[in-house]
Every structure is written in C-alpha cells, then in structure tokens.
Amino acid sequence: MDLSNLSAIGAPPVTTNASKSAPWRIGALVLLAALVIVPLVVGTDSYIVHLLMTAFIFATLGHAWNLMAGYGGMLSVGQQVFIGIAGFSEAILIYYAAAPLVAVWIFAGLVPLAFAALLVAPMGIRWPLRRSWALVVFFCLVAGYEIAVTVKPELDIFGDNFTRRAFLLLFLFLGGLPLLRLRGAHFAIATWLIAESVATIFSGWPLAGAGGGMQVNADVDLLTLYYLALGLVAVVTLGIFLWMRSTFGLALMAVRDDEDAAASSGIDVMRIKMSIFLISAFVTGLAAGLYFMDAMIITPASGFSISWSSYVVFVVVAGGMGTVSGPLIGAIVFVVVDRILGQMSGQGQLVLGLMSIALMLLLPQGLAGLFGRSMRRRTHLIPFLRSPSISGEGQ
Amino acid sequence: MTTEDFYWALIDLANGLMTGATLGGYYALISVGLALTFGVMKLVNLSHGDWLIVAAYLAVVILGLYPVSPFWVLLPLVPMMFVIGYVLQRGLLNRVSTFAVERRGLSPIMAMMLPLLITFGISTVLSQALQLVFSTNAQTIRNDYSFSAIALSQDLSISTLRLGFLVLAAVLIGALALFIQRTHIGRAIRATSDDAEIAALMGMRTAHVYGVASGLSLMFAAFAGFMIGMSRSFQPFDGPPYLLTAFGVVVIGGLGSLGGCFLGGIVLGITQVLAGTYFGPAAQQLAGYLLILLVLAARPQGLFKR
Amino acid sequence: MTRILEVTNLTKSFGALTVAKDVSFDVAEGEVLGVIGPNGAGKTTLFGMLSGHITPSSGTVRFGGKDITTTPPHRRAQLGIGRTYQVPKPFGQMTVEQNLRVAATFAGQMDQRTADQWIGETLALTGLSAHAGALAGGLPLLVRKRHELARALAMRPRLLLIDEVAAGLTEEEVSAFITMVKSVRSLGIAVVWIEHVIRTMLTATDRLMVLADGQIVAVGSPEQVMALPETRRIYLGA
Ligand SMILES: Nc1ncnc2c1ncn2[C@@H]1O[C@H](COP(=O)(O)OP(=O)(O)OP(=O)(O)O)[C@@H](O)[C@H]1O
Ligand SMILES: [Mg+2]
Numbered sequence: 001m002d003l004s005n006l007s008a009i010g011a012p013p014v015t016t017n018a019s020k021s022a023p024w025r026i027g028a029l030v031l032l033a034a035l036v037i038v039p040l041v042v043g044t045d046s047y048i049v050h051l052l053m054t055a056f057i058f059a060t061l062g063h064a065w066n067l068m069a070g071y072g073g074m075l076s077v078g079q080q081v082f083i084g085i086a087g088f089s090e091a092i093l094i095y096y097a098a099a100p101l102v103a104v105w106i107f108a109g110l111v112p113l114a115f116a117a118l119l120v121a122p123m124g125i126r127w128p129l130r131r132s133w134a135l136v137v138f139f140c141l142v143a144g145y146e147i148a149v150t151v152k153p154e155l156d157i158f159g160d161n162f163t164r165r166a167f168l169l170l171f172l173f174l175g176g177l178p179l180l181r182l183r184g185a186h187f188a189i190a191t192w193l194i195a196e197s198v199a200t201i202f203s204g205w206p207l208a209g210a211g212g213g214m215q216v217n218a219d220v221d222l223l224t225l226y227y228l229a230l231g232l233v234a235v236v237t238l239g240i241f242l243w244m245r246s247t248f249g250l251a252l253m254a255v256r257d258d259e260d261a262a263a264s265s266g267i268d269v270m271r272i273k274m275s276i277f278l279i280s281a282f283v284t285g286l287a288a289g290l291y292f293m294d295a296m297i298i299t300p301a302s303g304f305s306i307s308w309s310s311y312v313v314f315v316v317v318a319g320g321m322g323t324v325s326g327p328l329i330g331a332i333v334f335v336v337v338d339r340i341l342g343q344m345s346g347q348g349q350l351v352l353g354l355m356s357i358a359l360m361l362l363l364p365q366g367l368a369g370l371f372g373r374s375m376r377r378r379t380h381l382i383p384f385l386r387s388p389s390i391s392g393e394g395q
Numbered sequence: 396m397t398t399e400d401f402y403w404a405l406i407d408l409a410n411g412l413m414t415g416a417t418l419g420g421y422y423a424l425i426s427v428g429l430a431l432t433f434g435v436m437k438l439v440n441l442s443h444g445d446w447l448i449v450a451a452y453l454a455v456v457i458l459g460l461y462p463v464s465p466f467w468v469l470l471p472l473v474p475m476m477f478v479i480g481y482v483l484q485r486g487l488l489n490r491v492s493t494f495a496v497e498r499r500g501l502s503p504i505m506a507m508m509l510p511l512l513i514t515f516g517i518s519t520v521l522s523q524a525l526q527l528v529f530s531t532n533a534q535t536i537r538n539d540y541s542f543s544a545i546a547l548s549q550d551l552s553i554s555t556l557r558l559g560f561l562v563l564a565a566v567l568i569g570a571l572a573l574f575i576q577r578t579h580i581g582r583a584i585r586a587t588s589d590d591a592e593i594a595a596l597m598g599m600r601t602a603h604v605y606g607v608a609s610g611l612s613l614m615f616a617a618f619a620g621f622m623i624g625m626s627r628s629f630q631p632f633d634g635p636p637y638l639l640t641a642f643g644v645v646v647i648g649g650l651g652s653l654g655g656c657f658l659g660g661i662v663l664g665i666t667q668v669l670a671g672t673y674f675g676p677a678a679q680q681l682a683g684y685l686l687i688l689l690v691l692a693a694r695p696q697g698l699f700k701r
Numbered sequence: 702m703t704r705i706l707e708v709t710n711l712t713k714s715f716g717a718l719t720v721a722k723d724v725s726f727d728v729a730e731g732e733v734l735g736v737i738g739p740n741g742a743g744k745t746t747l748f749g750m751l752s753g754h755i756t757p758s759s760g761t762v763r764f765g766g767k768d769i770t771t772t773p774p775h776r777r778a779q780l781g782i783g784r785t786y787q788v789p790k791p792f793g794q795m796t797v798e799q800n801l802r803v804a805a806t807f808a809g810q811m812d813q814r815t816a817d818q819w820i821g822e823t824l825a826l827t828g829l830s831a832h833a834g835a836l837a838g839g840l841p842l843l844v845r846k847r848h849e850l851a852r853a854l855a856m857r858p859r860l861l862l863i864d865e866v867a868a869g870l871t872e873e874e875v876s877a878f879i880t881m882v883k884s885v886r887s888l889g890i891a892v893v894w895i896e897h898v899i900r901t902m903l904t905a906t907d908r909l910m911v912l913a914d915g916q917i918v919a920v921g922s923p924e925q926v927m928a929l930p931e932t933r934r935i936y937l938g939a
Contacts, residue, residue: 073504075511077441170685177692184507185439189642190691196639197684204677247806254803256504257792257838264752264786266778266808266856306635310519313512321508347527353519360513361490364501502794502838 062327078191108289213299320366419661450620480613649697793838
C-alpha cells in the first residue's frame with residue numbers, strides 16, 4: 001500500500017491492494033537498512049548522525065501530534081506539557097535515583113502518560129461519578145503526600161506552602177476537567193492553558209531546580225541515542241500504519257468527521273479520543289526523553305516552551321496532516337530549515353513560521369499530498385491564491 | 396482576632412476588590428478585539444496577544460522618533476493598526492475562512508483547523524520578528540503616571556493609570572457598541588455575524604466586512620498595547636499569556652459579547668488580585684488560568700448566560 | 702405483538718423551556734409509527750432522547766424490555782437503535798461504502814463477510830449502489846438523504862428512527878422514500894418516522910402520533926388521527 005496515500009485529510013484511505021504494496025515495503029526496508037548503516041559510514045560522532053537523530057525525534061513528535069490533530073481532529077497546542085514533564089521526570093530520576101538508561105527512558109514516557117491519564121480519567125467515568133472522581137483524586141493526592149512527608153520529611157518536594165497547595169489544587173481542577181469534550185479553539189486553548197499552568201508549577205518547584213532547570217546526565221553516547229530514536233520512529237510509524245488500516249482507523253476517521261454520527265453508528269467516541277490522547281502523550285514523552293538526554297539540560301522555559309508546539313505543527317503541516325508519511329517528510333524539512341539554514345542565519349524559527357503559513361495557504365495537504373496523489377492533486381497546487389476566497393468578493 | 400487585624404483584613408479585601416475591578420477595564424480592552432473577531436467570523440485569532448505586543452513596540456518606536464507626551468502616540472498608532480488588521484484579513488485570513496476552505500473542497504476539519512494553525516504561525520512569526528528587531532530586552536513606554544495613585548483614605552488607594560484605563564475601556568467599548576448598532580458598516584457586521592451566507596446573498600461584501608472587523612480588532616489591540624506599555628514592561632515573547640487571558644475573558648463573559656468582556660475582565664481581575672493578595676504573587680497568573688480552565692470545563696457558554 | 706420500545710413520562714427542559722412533557726408511547730415490533738407536529742414541537746429532541754444524545758430530565762425509555770434511559774448512544778446503537786439526522790451528518794471524508802461499513806462493524810457488530818453482504822443489500826435497497834465509491838461529503842442533497850438512511854440501515858437495526866427525509870424533495874423522490882420505508886418494514890424492522898409533509902407518510906404508517914409543544918396531542922390510526930379536530934387545528938388552523 002502506498003504510504004503517502006493513506007487517508008490524507010481530504011482523501012479517503014485507499015483500500016488495500018496487495019500487489020501495489022510490495023515496492024513500498026521493500027523501499028521502506030531499504031531505507032531502514034540504510035539508516036542503520038549510516039553511522040558506520042559517516043562516523044559515529046558525525047554531525048549528520050546528530051541531525052538524523054533530531055529528525056527521528058521530531059518525526060516521532062509529529063506522529064504523536066498528527067494522531068490527535070490529523071486523525072482525531074483534536075488540535076492541541078499544548079504538547080509541550082508532555083515534553084516538559086518527560087524531560088523533568090527524566091532529570092529527577094537520574095539526579096535523585098541514578099537509574100539505568102532504559103528505566104529512565106521508559107519513565108520519561110510513563111509520567112506524561114500518567115498525567116494524560118489524569119486529564120482524561122473523568123471522561124472514562126460515567127456522569128454520576130464525575131464530580132466525586134475529582135474529589136477522590138484530590139484526597140488521594142493530599143493524603144498520599146502528607147503520609148509520605150510525615151514518614152520522610154526530605155520528600156517534601158513542594159517547599160513553601162503555597163506551591164504545594166497550588167499543585168494539588170491544579171490536579172483537582174485538571175482531574176475534574178472534561179478536556180476531551182472541548183472542540184476546536186476551546187480545546188486548543190485549554191491544552192495551552194494546562195501547559196502554562198504546569199510550567200508555572202515547575203518554575204517554583206525546588207526539587208526540579210526551582211526554575212533554574214536541571215541537568216540530564218544520562219551518560220549515553222550519541223550512537224545509542226541514534227539507534228533508540230531510529231527504533232522509536234520506526235516502531236511508531238509502523239504502528240500507526242497498521243493501526244489506521246485496522247477497524248480502529250475506520251472508527252477514528254468516523255469520529256473525526258462527525259462525533260454524533262459516529263456515536264449513533266456504535267462507536268464509543270470518548271474511548272477512541274482517550275486512546276489517542278494517551279498514546280500521543282506516551283509517544284511524545286518517549287521522544288522528548290531522547291531529546292533531553294541529548295540536550296543534557298532542561299529548564300522550565302525550554303521544556304514547556306510554546307515553541308515545541310510550533311515545531312510540531314510545522315513538521316506535520318509541512319509533511320501533510322492525517323498521513324503516515326507526513327511527519328517523516330516534515331521532520332526532514334524541519335531539520336534542513338531549522339537546524340541547517342537556521343543555524344546559519346540564526347533565524348530558524350522565523351523562517352519556520354513563515355514557511356508554515358505559506359504551506360498552509362499553498363499546500364494545505366502538505367508535501368505528502370504533493371508526492372502521493374499523481375497529477376490529479378497537482379491541479380490544486382495553489383488553491384488559495386488563485387481565486388478570491390469568501391462569498392461576496394468578486395462575484 | 397483584634398479589631399486591628401480585622402481592619403487590615405478588610406483593607407486587604409477592599410484593596411483587592413478595587414484593584415481587581417479596575418484591572419477589569421484593562422482586561423476588557425485586551426480581549427475586546429478577540430471577542431469581535433470571534434463574534435463576527437468565529438475566528439479565534441491565536442496571534443491576538445502578539446499583536447498587542449507589536450502595538451506596544453510600535454508606540455515605543457514612534458515615541459522614540461517624536462518625543463511627545465505619550466498619549467499623542469495613539470493618533471498614528473490606532474489607524475495604523477486598523478490598516479494592518481484590514482490588510483491581514485483581506486490578504487491572508489479570508490483565504491482560510493470557513494467558506495474559502497469548504498469551497499476549496501477541503502474537509503470541515505481543515506476548515507476548523509486552518510485558521511487556528513495560520514494564526515498560530517503568525518504568532519510565532521511576530522514574536523520572532525520582534526526579537527530580531529528589538530532583541531529580548533524589556534521595554535516600556537516611559538510616562539509620569541505609572542506610579543501615581545489617588546488616595547481614597549489613609550490606607551486605600553487606587554492607581555491613576557488603572558482608573559484612567561477603566562474609564563477609557565468603558566468609553567471605547569461603548570463607542571464600539573454604538574458603532575455596530577448605528578452605522579451602516581456596523582449593521583453589515585451584525586448581519587454577517589448572524590449569517591454570513593445570507594448577508595452575502597443580500598449583497599454585502601463579506602470580505603470587506605471581515606476586513607473591517609479585523610481592522611477594528613487590531614485597533615483595539617492598539618489601545619490595549621499602548622495601555623500595556625504604559626503600565627508595565629514587555630518583551631517580544633509576552634504575547635501568549637495575553638492571548639490566554641483574553642480568551643479567558645471572552646469565554647467567561649459569554650463568547651463574542653462586548654459587555655461580557657467587561658464583566659469577564661472584572662471577574663478575572665478580582666480573582667487574580669485576591670489570589671495574589673492571599674497566596675503571593677506567584678499565584679496570580681496561575682489562579683487566572685485555573686479560573687479560565689474551570690469555566691471552559693464547567694460553563695463553556697460563559698458565566699453570565701442562562 | 703411484543704413491544705420493542707416503551708417510553709414512559711419522558712420530560713425534557715432546557716432551562717425554562719420544556720420541550721417534552723410526560724411523553725408516553727409504545728412501538729410494537731415491526732410497526733411503523735409516524736410522528737408529526739409543527740416546528741419546534743420537540744420531535745427531534747424526542748429522537749435525541751431515544752438515541753441517547755440527549756439526557757431526559759425525567760422519565761424512562763425501555764428497549765426490548767431493557768431500561769436504557771442512561772445508556773450512552775453507542776451502546777444503544779449496538780443494541781439495535783439506528784437513527785438518521787434531520788440535517789444529514791455523513792462521514793464526509795469517507796466513501797459511502799465506508800460510511801456503511803462503520804455502522805455495520807461497530808453498531809451491527811458484523812464480521813467482514815456478513816458486513817460485505819449486508820452493505821451490498823442496503824446499497825441496493827436505498828438505490829445507492831452507483832455511489833458506493835463516492836465521497837459522502839460530496840453527495841448532492843437527495844443522495845445525501847438516502848445515504849443517511851442507508852447508514853442507519855447498514856447496522857441492521859431493530860428500530861429505525863427517521864427524522865424528516867421528505868422535506869424539500871419532489872413528489873417522485875418522496876414516493877421513492879415511501880417505498881424504501883415499506884421495504885424496511887418488510888425486513889421486520891420497527892420504524893419511528895418524523896415527517897412534516899404528512900400526506901407523504903400516511904400510506905406507509907401503521908399508527909400516527911401528533912406532537913405539539915412537547916406533548917402528545919393524538920395517537921391512533923392515520924385516518925382517525927387526521928380526522929380529529931385537534932390535528933386539523935394544528936395543521937390547518939394555525
Ligand atoms: N440544546 C437546546 N437548548 C435549548 N433549546 C433547545 C435545544 N434543542 C432544542 N431546543 C428547543 O426545543 C424546541 C424543540 O426543538 P426540536 O428540534 O425538538 O423541534 P422539532 O419538532 O424537531 O422541530 P422541527 O420541525 O423544526 O425539526 C425548539 O424550540 C428548540 O429551540
Ligand atoms: Mg426536528
């Protein structure tokens with residue numbers, strides 16, 4: 001099956017055609033093999049290896065966002081909350097427990113997953129329990145914390161009183177928030193608010209460096225990170241590819257197109273949304289975990305920066321929303337623009353922003369749409385510039 | 396509790412309520428532009444906050460060139476921002492309006508996402524461009540009013556600037572409401588916001604109307620940016636928090652309603668100031684965000700709608 | 702005959718506005734119940750409460766002998782309640798065939814083979830076979846309405862709720878729909894059918910129910926109900 005054809009927004013998923021799939025499978029395997037060999041050819045400490053690793057990480061982040069926005073119709077501009085939490089969890093585990101690499105990495109995925117679970121948990125519980133759920137979360141947090149502090153005073157991670165209360169309060173609110181019921185701009189802003197709130201907490205948390213940031217001394221060499229990132233992106237790509245061809249993919253697209261009709265057609269809309277939200281958080285956490293092991297330092301400003309969202313949006317929009325190949329293509333463009341051109345000019349993000357605006361106008365289906373769909377799609381190459389836009393003008 | 400304690404508790408509360416309420420005018424002015432574009436074309440402009448900062452920087456630049464009394468800067472600034480808004484809408488945002496996207500045969504999901512993604516991109520571009528031109532140093536519009544206050548009693552006082560801005564906000568929002576009710580283009584805006592397709596069928600130039608709405612939106616951003624510059628310092632990356640606050644005010648006040656902005660602003664202002672009074676300055680921002688999240692979750696139609 | 706749907710004292714208010722007041726009625730297995738009533742009578746809201754999208758303020762809904770008042774919409778679909786929407790809600794970015802497959806897979810819980818076969822039959826019955834590969838979002842209005850019906854049928858429901866398919870269609874198109882409803886009934890599927898243009902549905906309904914201001918004004922055989930002064934007042938006098 002043609003990877004780039006797979007269910008672009010605006011194109012139906014192509015029904016499986018076994019005879020067509022062979023060249024693509026071989027192509028993908030060859031590419032994977034080539035990427036495995038690259039470090040051996042160019043040298044294990046080469047800049048190219050580092051660039052490729054960065055591309056893998058951003059492709060994975062793109063996949064995670066694409067899963068929510070491109071497939072699920074949930075536009076998040078708060079992915080940085082998972083990124084920041086992953087980075088800090090990792091830093092904390094290394095600094096306080098000196099845990100081994102694999103444990104640290106898994107932890108970086110699990111903590112954002114747990115946070116996401118906390119966010120969506122109220123949706124999984126039927127109405128009558130919703131309010132009490134928030135209370136249960138609140139009391140568990142408070143009780144657990146107080147007991148822990150009584151037993152071991154040095155665990156008092158929140159320092160002064162206010163931060164502690166605010167922290168617990170935050171979780172109380174988030175625990176009661178029906179986040180996934182929000183749509184469109186409301187969902188986007190809510191995710192952004194959550195990210196900002198959590199960032200505020202981390203800026204004052206003594207355990208996490210009290211705003212000054214932490215070192216991430218993972219003691220890992222570039223080559224290991226490279227292969228971990230390659231493995232991650234390969235597994236995630238394959239997973240999404242297979243997932244979208246399963247009945248789950250069918251359900252996901254139905255939910256994206258119309259939630260009410262999807263429910264009337266027997267789909268548990270909330271379960272679908274919860275699953276992609278959780279998976280997105282987990283995958284984002286794993287990718288961010290690798291990123292910060294390489295960066296070796298994290299601050300609240302860098303971990304929770306809104307720039308993460310603009311990067312990820314660029315990666316997916318440039319590649320093609322709602323496609324499997326989109327984030328892969330987009331990540332390559334991203335690395336070229338931001339890391340290569342950007343480092344020369346010092347204005348990577350400005351260029352990225354301008355490019356993403358231009359791409360959305362000229363090529364809303366992304367580059368994958370350009371490569372994927374023969375010449376037919378090319379006639380729509382410049383859809384927004386050719387004719388006036390909204391009703392009333394030029395008629 | 397002694398009478399003395401009680402007195403000070405009361406003073407704290409009174410100060411908090413008063414500061415919060417005057418802060419309401421400030422927030423109303425910040426958010427009215429967002430409410431306008433939301434009400435008229437269902438557009439949530441994610442770059443709204445950055446435009447406030449752009450306006451503040453423009454004010455500083457103009458005052459640098461012509462060192463007059465700061466209020467004069469509004470004379471060129473406001474029309475300038477109007478023009479920017481109009482051009483931005485006609486040149487860019489109209490091309491991703493719901494109609495444009497649907498007419499292009501893209502899915503409704505794209506129609507929902509493209510405007511958000513584009514304005515998010517604009518937000519990045521604006522803040523990066525500001526950083527490129529002005530570096531990250533904090534700036535402010537120098538003026539003699541920043542620290543002046545009107546004393547109501549020995550222990551109660553109110554910032555002159557804040558009070559001034561409360562009045563300014565009330566006057567401006569009143570003027571906007573009148574403009575929308577009384578003028579021809581105002582009526583066109585209302586008709587378009589009710590049903591753009593019908594308005595277009597009736598011969599209204601929707602593209603122009605949207606342009607004017609966006610122009611007005613940025614015009615208010617000019618006032619708000621000026622006000623921000625007058626009362627605190629600002630940096631290139633300060634936009635997003637203003638956007639979040641503005642969106643919160645719009646949601647609390649009931650989406651798209653102008654009077655609601657005022658009420659929403661006052662509610663948010665009081666919440667923040669009281670949180671700041673009782674939990675320390677760190678809590679101020681957080682309390683605001685949490686209030687907005689709570690309203691989004693529990694009453695997305697706003698606090699004041701039935 | 703056994704009752705497939707039993708509605709008792711269903712009431713719904715939006716704030717001060719009461720849209721359904723003590724609505725009680727039954728639907729027998731294999732029966733077609735017509736529902737008519739002026740704009741804003743609460744017909745669509747009633748469907749919302751039957752399909753689970755709207756939670757009633759009070760009252761109960763029983764389906765196949767089970768209380769489903771608090772059952773979420775997707776569970777009700779799986780139990781066998783299919784509905785169409787007054788304003789069609791296709792999965793716009795999927796083909797007609799895929800739309801039907803969603804319903805057959807998730808609500809009908811059919812395996813691939815059964816689904817293939819049933820989807821084929823449904824397409825033929827609704828006259829959509831020629832459109833099977835078309836994107837549902839791009840269908841013209843008439844086809845869109847057929848598609849709406851087809852998707853609800855594709856789950857092979859036990860009870861089908863149809864919300865105003867005839868509005869805006871020509872005489873011929875309407876009679877095509879009536880034929881479809883008749884064949885649906887011959888499959889043993891019970892139908893509740895909301896319609897505005899009453900004449901169109903009379904030949905296909907076993908019973909007719911008149912709803913006004915959220916209350917049942919009359920129920921009975923179509924001839925009886927149409928002869929009642931209340932019905933005439935609502936439809937002719939208003
Ligand atoms: N979510 C809601 N909130 C408030 N009022 C509502 C809501 N949904 C419906 N209503 C009101 O309930 C009343 C009944 O609406 P409903 O759509 O059920 O009528 P209907 O009989 O289907 O009308 P029509 O023939 O126009 O389809 C209307 O007055 C409508 O405005
Ligand atoms: Mg109706």
